[in-house]
Amino acid sequence: MPELRKDPISGRWVIISTNRGKRPSDFGRTIEERRGGFCPFCGGNEATTPPEVLAYRNPNSLPNTAGWSLRVVPNKFPALQIEGGLHKVGEGMFDKMNGVGAHEVLIETPKHDMTIPQMELKDVENMFWGFRDRILDLKKDERFKYIMVFKNHGSAAGASLEHPHSQLIALPIVPLVVQTEMEGASTYYNYKDRCVFCDIIHQEQTMQARLVSENDDFIVICPYAPRFPFETWVLPKHHSSVFEDCRKGEYTNLARALQQTITRMDKVLQDPPYNFIIHNAPLHEEHEVPYYHWHIEIMPKLTKVAGFEWGTGFYINPTPPEDAATFLREIDI
Amino acid sequence: MPELRKDPISGRWVIISTNRGKRPSDFGRTIEERRGGFCPFCGGNEATTPPEVLAYRNPNSLPNTAGWSLRVVPNKFPALQIEGGLHKVGEGMFDKMNGVGAHEVLIETPKHDMTIPQMELKDVENMFWGFRDRILDLKKDERFKYIMVFKNHGSAAGASLEHPHSQLIALPIVPLVVQTEMEGASTYYNYKDRCVFCDIIHQEQTMQARLVSENDDFIVICPYAPRFPFETWVLPKHHSSVFEDCRKGEYTNLARALQQTITRMDKVLQDPPYNFIIHNAPLHEEHEVPYYHWHIEIMPKLTKVAGFEWGTGFYINPTPPEDAATFLREIDI
The missing domain is CATH 3.30.428.10 (HIT-like)
Known part of the structure; x- marks a missing residue:
């Protein structure tokens, strides 16, 4: 279970990934190696992602198959875990709680080689409808206090996959x-x-x-x-x-x-x-x-x-x- | 004159370089091109920097010549300008003041190919004495409210020159x-x-x-x-x-x-x-x-x-x- 820890000076909460902790040798490797290789977000590869929590799809198509224009799935490597209680606790003078939250990926289109400028206007609009639908669902969960919605485009901006996607993170705290x-x-x-x-x-x-x-x-x-x-x-x-x-x-x-x-x-x-x-x-x-x-x-x-x-x-x-x-x-x- | 501008929401002050504004084509060029070329911080090249404001040097040597072990000079491309009043003024709802401040470079050693681990302990200690001496001098200036002392090592961390150096920025505001x-x-x-x-x-x-x-x-x-x-x-x-x-x-x-x-x-x-x-x-x-x-x-x-x-x-x-x-x-x- 990842942890949310509070800096006792600034009051800033940070997520510490305790279970998939990066070792020194993990840094420096870029994540670009997936480029040109297999892409789990492409149309037809639905079975390789966690099951979808939302899709805008052809009414004749089945969930987790092709036939969608937008798809939201849980992040396969989530920064936070959806199950469990917050378990707020002190550690000596420090404060922490379980890293409970949702971490979802919104796949903006089934097509790999697309950017927002190249997409159809209606697909960009659907991205916003997708954010809205997921926010409305996630805010029912009383544990959450804030939902971050963001997009990283390009590896220098933190994107680990090239396929057009954005992210939602529901947090049990409000970021500083x-x-x-x-x-x-x-x-x-x-x-x-x-x-x-x-x-x-x-x-x-x-x-x-x-x-x-x-x-x-x-x-x-x-x-x-x-x-x-x-x-x-x-x-x-x-x-x-x-x-x-x-x-x-x-x-x-x-x-x-x-x-x-x-x-x-x-x-x-x-x-x-x-x-x-x-x-x-x-x-x-x-x-x-x-x-x-x-x-x-x-x-x-x-x-x-x-x-x-x-x-x-x-x-x-x-x-x-x-x-x-x-x-x-x-x-x- | 650079400007200090305040974000009206967060209260964060930022320095805006109005006179040497970067154009779109200026981004993407790395500053590494100086590597292997001429270095203004190396011993013997003293005449190519602005005149020193502090040096620990051989008592028989003259200012701005060789013979030093540590040298502090004004930054040749300062983020702030040392002369002038603050001229605090509103711009409609916004707040700004002149980008008045000191921006100095502390050259840690005359030798180019050095890192802190390779330096003599006394040279690392002198770096701290150098920070202290400059802080004591700069804090006499009533315009300043904070002195940032920092080092960027390596171009990915923001260093524009390879030669071992650190920086002091005296500011008329306290950073957020x-x-x-x-x-x-x-x-x-x-x-x-x-x-x-x-x-x-x-x-x-x-x-x-x-x-x-x-x-x-x-x-x-x-x-x-x-x-x-x-x-x-x-x-x-x-x-x-x-x-x-x-x-x-x-x-x-x-x-x-x-x-x-x-x-x-x-x-x-x-x-x-x-x-x-x-x-x-x-x-x-x-x-x-x-x-x-x-x-x-x-x-x-x-x-x-x-x-x-x-x-x-x-x-x-x-x-x-x-x-x-x-x-x-x-x-x-």
């Missing part, structure tokens, strides 16, 4: 980064009686300098104080703290905004590896909170930029967001 | 990571009336499982909830919140502890790239605070491990610290 964001947004709201994200949207629409694009429901900006070069956020214009509450039309426009943004990045930065993360309110908050605003943060991983930041937690960004936004906005797509 | 640490330590102290780090030292000495080594003044441990595999901390046994207050004998034992630890890492992990950071109390705190305890955090950068963490700020560590400590403790050095 989310906690800091919630507290900051709440402090702003208490002071101004307005949502900080709504204010950001308003200001970026007025100033234009960091605006990448807009459609009826979403705005894409390079944020004012980005940690990383070409860091880009996609925010709903309509205030909502809950990603899974989107109406159907909104997911189409979200898919359009995300696909266009990654197309822009691919053209400006030559297909960079990237991470995107859905920042969503923790579970068990009041259903809608006025001070928080869900959004997506996209971070291209540009070679050798992150060494210093990784070590220190302090960020030096060599590309002003106004420059990044100009490059992204002006590229032909 | 330091603020979180100070607040956490202070909360613990208010509750327990003891320093959390002193308690950690006591517990690790008792339990032994995460202990790497000890000498008269320092203890080396893998922390209970490490973010990264083989993350290792060096802590003074004697409570102190201020690195620069060490007595002379302490720096010898600190040099011994650091050199041995990196030697262990080099053997166990085959010369990994790494970062180390001195965690020190902010300036202008009361001179000694009972709740904070300065220390060094060393993080080997093990290939491809950090992609997910980099993007999400949430850490999954595949190596339990008890395993890491065992490998490091048991290797022959």
